[in-house]
Amino acid sequence: MGGLHPSTILRNTFVRNVEHLEEVTSTQDVARQRATIPETTLPLLVVADRQTAGRGRDDRRWWTGEGNLAFSLVLESPLPLQQEGLPLVSLGAAVAVVEALQPLLESIRVGIHWPNDVLAADRKLSGILVHGTVRRRLVIGIGINLAGRLDNAPADVQVRAATLEDLAGKAPDREAVLIGVLKRLDAVFSTLADDPAEIGRRADACCLQRGSLLAVRTTGTSVEGRCLGISADGGLILETPAGQRVIYAGSLAGG
Numbered sequence: 001m002g003g004l005h006p007s008t009i010l011r012n013t014f015v016r017n018v019e020h021l022e023e024v025t026s027t028q029d030v031a032r033q034r035a036t037i038p039e040t041t042l043p044l045l046v047v048a049d050r051q052t053a054g055r056g057r058d059d060r061r062w063w064t065g066e067g068n069l070a071f072s073l074v075l076e077s078p079l080p081l082q083q084e085g086l087p088l089v090s091l092g093a094a095v096a097v098v099e100a101l102q103p104l105l106e107s108i109r110v111g112i113h114w115p116n117d118v119l120a121a122d123r124k125l126s127g128i129l130v131h132g133t134v135r136r137r138l139v140i141g142i143g144i145n146l147a148g149r150l151d152n153a154p155a156d157v158q159v160r161a162a163t164l165e166d167l168a169g170k171a172p173d174r175e176a177v178l179i180g181v182l183k184r185l186d187a188v189f190s191t192l193a194d195d196p197a198e199i200g201r202r203a204d205a206c207c208l209q210r211g212s213l214l215a216v217r218t219t220g221t222s223v224e225g226r227c228l229g230i231s232a233d234g235g236l237i238l239e240t241p242a243g244q245r246v247i248y249a250g251s252l253a254g255g
């Protein structure tokens with residue numbers, strides 16, 4: 001497995017504090033705990049070689065195979081952490097992952113599968129989990145399937161996911177990918193602070209579901225419609241029988 005060197009990460013990225021753990025239940029749990037401590041130096045990166053209880057959205061588990069990337073970042077939010085801020089922050093993280101991974105796959109399109117999965121060739125390469133916490137701090141957890149052939153992964157992961165090695169034919173350098181994603185995240189967060197609609201537009205350009213019929217579960221109800229893309233303020237635009245709806249939070253029925 002490609003080694004990680006905190007000094008290299010500190011030297012080359014906006015991160016100011018690195019916790020590199022060999023094994024942890026979930027980097028997200030460690031990061032959320034650190035976020036509650038006022039003295040924690042930010043931005044903090046918590047990165048692990050193995051997660052024994054990685055978590056995804058909607059309480060799903062997240063499988064972290066050997067040689068893959070699992071990390072959580074704690075930082076001051078570039079936007080207010082209310083309803084209108086979080087969708088753009090989480091789409092912004094997806095935009096950063098897409099922009100960092102696309103050059104590694106050249107001709108295979110990497111894009112966003114709303115709400116914020118990153119897919120290529122119809123397979124999930126990366127999942128993102130965003131928590132807003134106290135003190136205007138954000139915790140952004142990112143898992144990236146880098147290496148290996150998923151032979152040891154649970155059956156549902158084998159069917160829906162792929163690693164960069166699967167698609168590119170060779171495993172990329174783990175630390176180089178981590179640094180690449182962190183650099184894109186830094187750039188996206190600056191843009192979010194200055195011109196949030198620009199991130200909505202970039203997310204729209206990465207949208208893989210345009211034209212597809214989607215069923216979205218949102219607060220207590222389900223909405224079905226054809227996807228028209230992502231709005232400038234980070235909502236999923238659906239053309240429904242009752243007209244256009246813009247949805248800011250929810251999950252796709254069936255995944």
Ligand code: BTN
Binds near residue numbers: 029129144
């Ligand atoms: C999803 O696809 O539902 C989100 C997956 C998020 C996985 C990452 S891996 C690093 C961090 N630690 C976790 O337990 N989850 C996130």
